[in-house]
Structures are given as C-alpha cells and as structure tokens.
Amino acid sequence: MSLKRAQELPDAGIITEAGNAVDFKTGDWRTYVPQFHEENCIHCMFCWIYCPDSAIDVDTSGDKPQMKGILLDHCKGCGICATECPPAAKGKAALVMVREEK
Amino acid sequence: MTRTVNQELTALSGNEAVAYAFKQARPHVASAFPITPQTEMMHKFADFVANGESSAEMILVESEHSAMSAAVGSAASGARTITATSSAGFALMWEIVYIAASLRLPIQMALVNRALSGNINIHCDHSDSMGGRDAGWIHHFCENAQEAYDAGLINFRIGEHMDVRLPAMVNYDGFIISHKEDALYMLDDEAAYDFVGPYKHKYTLLDPANPVTVGPLDLTDYYFEHKYSQLEAYPRVFDVAQEVFDEYADLTGRRYGFYEEYKLDDADLVMVILGSSAGTAKDVVDEYREKGVKIGLLKLRMFRPFPADQLKSVLSGRQAIAVLDRSASFGGWGGPVFTEIRSALYGTADQAPLHNWIYGLGGRDFELGHAAEVIDALQKIASGGEVPTLNLLGCRA
Numbered sequence: 001m002s003l004k005r006a007q008e009l010p011d012a013g014i015i016t017e018a019g020n021a022v023d024f025k026t027g028d029w030r031t032y033v034p035q036f037h038e039e040n041c042i043h044c045m046f047c048w049i050y051c052p053d054s055a056i057d058v059d060t061s062g063d064k065p066q067m068k069g070i071l072l073d074h075c076k077g078c079g080i081c082a083t084e085c086p087p088a089a090k091g092k093a094a095l096v097m098v099r100e101e102k
Numbered sequence: 103m104t105r106t107v108n109q110e111l112t113a114l115s116g117n118e119a120v121a122y123a124f125k126q127a128r129p130h131v132a133s134a135f136p137i138t139p140q141t142e143m144m145h146k147f148a149d150f151v152a153n154g155e156s157s158a159e160m161i162l163v164e165s166e167h168s169a170m171s172a173a174v175g176s177a178a179s180g181a182r183t184i185t186a187t188s189s190a191g192f193a194l195m196w197e198i199v200y201i202a203a204s205l206r207l208p209i210q211m212a213l214v215n216r217a218l219s220g221n222i223n224i225h226c227d228h229s230d231s232m233g234g235r236d237a238g239w240i241h242h243f244c245e246n247a248q249e250a251y252d253a254g255l256i257n258f259r260i261g262e263h264m265d266v267r268l269p270a271m272v273n274y275d276g277f278i279i280s281h282k283e284d285a286l287y288m289l290d291d292e293a294a295y296d297f298v299g300p301y302k303h304k305y306t307l308l309d310p311a312n313p314v315t316v317g318p319l320d321l322t323d324y325y326f327e328h329k330y331s332q333l334e335a336y337p338r339v340f341d342v343a344q345e346v347f348d349e350y351a352d353l354t355g356r357r358y359g360f361y362e363e364y365k366l367d368d369a370d371l372v373m374v375i376l377g378s379s380a381g382t383a384k385d386v387v388d389e390y391r392e393k394g395v396k397i398g399l400l401k402l403r404m405f406r407p408f409p410a411d412q413l414k415s416v417l418s419g420r421q422a423i424a425v426l427d428r429s430a431s432f433g434g435w436g437g438p439v440f441t442e443i444r445s446a447l448y449g450t451a452d453q454a455p456l457h458n459w460i461y462g463l464g465g466r467d468f469e470l471g472h473a474a475e476v477i478d479a480l481q482k483i484a485s486g487g488e489v490p491t492l493n494l495l496g497c498r499a
Contacts, residue, residue, distance in 0.1 A: 003323055004327070005327065006327035006330035006331050007331075009331060010305075011331055012204060012206040012316070013205075013325075013328040014205075014305050015314060015315035015318055016312070
C-alpha cells in the first residue's frame with residue numbers, strides 16, 4: 001500500500017471508508033499460529049464469533065456456515081479461537097496453537 | 103462605528119455574561135463539572151436549561167476529565183457543544199483537551215482563569231490557560247465582562263468555520279471578571295443567534311449512510327501527516343477571525359482584533375498585558391501621558407494562535423518593551439507571553455529591548471503602582487539604564 005501525502009487525507013485522521021480492516025494486514029505480528037484440523041470441526045462458529053479480527057474463513061454459500069480455515073493475513077495468533085474451540089468431536093479440538101517456524 | 107442592532111445596557115457578572123452568550127448560540131449539549139470560580143457560569147447556564155430557555159442536553163459528569171470526554175463525544179456526533187472550567191479542572195481535562203483539538207472538534211469552553219495548585223489557591227492568574235497553550239485550542243483573553251460576552255459569541259464563528267474547525271476558549275480572570283458585576287451591552291437572543299448561525303458539522307458519527315471512524319490508532323506511518331494538517335489550520339484562523347471581527351463590529355459597534363492598541367501610535371515605550379489588568383494599566387498610561395511620557399499599551403486578546411506577524415509590525419520601532427505575564431514558566435526563561443513575543447521579534451531589524459515582569463500570581467492585586475513601576479523601568483531602559491531582563495512585580499522579595 002503506498003502511503004498518502006498529508007494533503008490527500010481527511011482532517012484529524014478521520015477514516016471515511018467503512019470496512020477497511022481487510023486492507024490492514026496484521027498476520028506478521030504472529031508468533032503462534034492456529035492449526036486447523038478439519039476432521040474435528042463441528043462448524044459451531046465459536047471461532048468466528050470470538051476472533052477479534054477477521055481471520056476465520058467461512059463458507060456461507062450453503063444452508064449452514066462452514067468453517068474453511070484461517071486467513072493468515074489477518075490472524076495475529078492470539079489463540080482465542082483455539083481456547084474457545086470445543087473438543088466436541090472425538091474429544092479433540094479443531095483448532096490447536098503451534099509455534100510458527102519458518 | 104455603525105450600530106445596526108439595538109443592544110440593551112445590562113449589569114451582569116462575567117460568568118453570567120458568558121452564560122448568556124453560550125445560551126444565545128443554542129448549543130445542543132453542555133457538559134461540565136463545578137469548580138470555583140467557573141461554577142457560577144454553568145450554574146447560570148443550567149438555569150436556562152431548567153427554565154426552558156435553552157434546549158441543550160445538560161450532562162453532569164463526575165470530573166473534568168469526563169466533562170471534556172463527553173464534550174468530545176458530543177461534538178464528534180455533530181452537536182454544538184459547550185463546557186467550562188478553571189484551574190485544576192482544566193489540568194484534569196488535559197489529555198482530552200489535546201484530543202478535542204486533534205480531532206478538530208469546535209467545542210466552546212469558558213476558562214475562568216485561576217491559579218494552579220499548589221498551594222491551593224482559588225484566585226486569578228493565567229497558569230491554567232498557559233499550561234494548555236500548546237494543546238491546539240484558540241485562546242481568547244478578555245479585559246471585562248463585555249469582552250467575555252463578545253468573545254463568547256465570536257468564538258463560535260471562528261472555531262466552527264469550515265476552514266478552521268478548532269475548539270476555542272474564552273479566558274476571563276477569575277473573580278475579577280467572573281464575579282464582578284459589570285455593565286455591558288448584549289444582543290437580544292434573536293440577533294445573537296443570527297450572528298452565530300446554525301451549527302454545521304463536517305463529520306458525524308450519527309450518519310449510517312456515511313460511516314466514519316474518529317480517533318483511530320495512528321502510528322508511525324500517518325500520525326505526522328495528520329499533525330501537518332492540524333498545523334496548517336492555525337494560520338487560517340487569522341483571516342477567518344478578522345472577517346468575524348469585522349462582521350461583529352458592523353453589528354454591534356464593538357471592534358475587536360488579535361490585540362488592542364492603546365495610545366500606541368507614537369509610543370516609544372510599550373507595555374504588553376493580557377486580561378483585566380489592562381484596565382488598570384491604561385489608567386497609569388494616561389497619567390504618564392499627561393506627564394509627557396510616550397507610553398502605550400498593547401493588550402493581547404488572542405494568544406493562540408499567536409499573531410506573531412502582526413505583533414512584529416506593531417511592536418517595531420519602539421525604544422523599550424515590557425511584557426507582563428500573569429503566570430510563571432517554572433524552569434523556563436521568563437513567562438510564556440514574554441518568551442513568545444521575544445521569539446517573534448528576534449531578528450527584526452529595529453528590535454527594542456524586551457523585559458519581562460511576572461505579576462499577580464494567585465490573585466495578587468495588580469495595582470496602579472505596579473504599572474507605574476514598569477513604566478519607570480521602561481524609561482530607565484530607554485535612557486540606557488540597567489534593568490534586569492526578568493523581574494517579579496508586587497512580590498515581597
């Protein structure tokens with residue numbers, strides 16, 4: 001994203017475009033990353049509700065929303081999704097935090 | 103001078119006069135917390151709300167920090183908003199005082215000048231206002247209730263102008279102006295509101311069709327650019343203010359400027375002063391004029407933005423200048439008005455010697471003899487005598 005000059009900006013740092021969080025990529029803040037184990041997922045959408053950003057990728061085309069995975073451009077690795085993910089299927093959670101290594 | 107509207111001569115305290123000005127501007131929201139000597143101002147305004155003369159939403163908050171926070175929220179939502187405080191109340195507002203200016207919200211405030219603690223003191227000096235001089239507000243200083251009333255109205259027009267969009271405060275001396283019953287001319291409600299005009303917002307939080315985010319996190323990539331656009335607003339205040347002063351003069355016959363010149367045209371010696379003390383000093387200037395001393399007075403009315411260019415030209419070609427400060431800058435070199443004026447004049451071709459007198463701290467009376475002491479010193483400086491650059495006036499030391 002190229003940075004604008006002062007004269008191109010609205011006064012006072014006011015943001016006049018709605019829904020622009022998608023342009024602000026925060027994925028590189030991450031130390032831990034949620035691993036998605038699809039076989040354990042019951043698509044309860046807890047992760048989507050609790051995610052403080054917009055990092056949960058959901059398919060809403062069918063009757064029920066389907067969890068597809070993590071959008072890594074926006075996931076800061078806070079781990080809230082993994083904390084909230086219920087180990088409903090076979091006693092195992094679908095989201096597990098692991099240290100992200102190169 | 104033309105006077106195009108009828109004005110009634112009234113007797114009011116400065117606090118009451120400003121409460122009337124604020125009421126006449128028909129604010130949508132008022133938020134305040136009581137503090138001496140401001141309390142009476144909001145008390146009077148609350149009367150207007152209680153008896154139906156003002157339809158403002160009166161928010162009674164639990165501290166001045168909350169008063170200014172409520173004002174910021176209100177102004178960001180697109181409402182004409184007023185508040186008032188003094189001294190420690192202003193100090194407690196500090197964090198949000200900056201935010202109001204940074205967000206370019208034209209909140210109007212009465213700052214009834216009172217000394218800062220400690221020790222605790224309820225009387226007038228300008229340390230409260232001067233402490234906030236870099237926060238980004240427009241600072242208007244007044245000599246009497248008439249000026250406080252007029253500045254109360256004028257500030258709406260300047261601050262809310264689309265080229266400006268800055269909060270503004272009317273400063274008037276605690277007790278000396280705020281509580282003294284004074285004679286003044288007032289516009290009737292209709293004429294005053296015609297002058298101020300209906301409120302227009304630039305952005306509002308209450309328009310779902312045009313959603314905005316106000317006060318976002320602003321880091322190394324954009325904060326500086328946003329400060330640039332704020333810095334750019336202050337020079338524009340002068341043009342806007344001049345237009346408003348002119349219009350107000352046509353309307354009322356009372357002409358204001360960034361400063362008032364008193365017997366200054368041919369003056370070799372100049373006293374610069376703010377607020378109510380100017381009235382006392384003018385009497386002494388008259389006395390010395392009768393004795394043939396070419397002394398004049400410059401009463402600074404607008405301290406922020408600081409009219410440096412205008413002062414440079416009006417203070418040029420003098421023999422000696424005294425700047426009187428009703429506040430001290432602890433650890434600084436001279437009072438705030440002095441350092442500002444000296445800095446503005448530095449490097450001008452015929453710069454006169456500038457000396458500073460700090461006076462009236464904690465409400466110590468500014469007496470006729472104090473003004474005389476300064477004029478005597480100016481005469482000494484002009485004739486080559488030695489006078490210290492920094493002085494205290496009226497302190498037993």
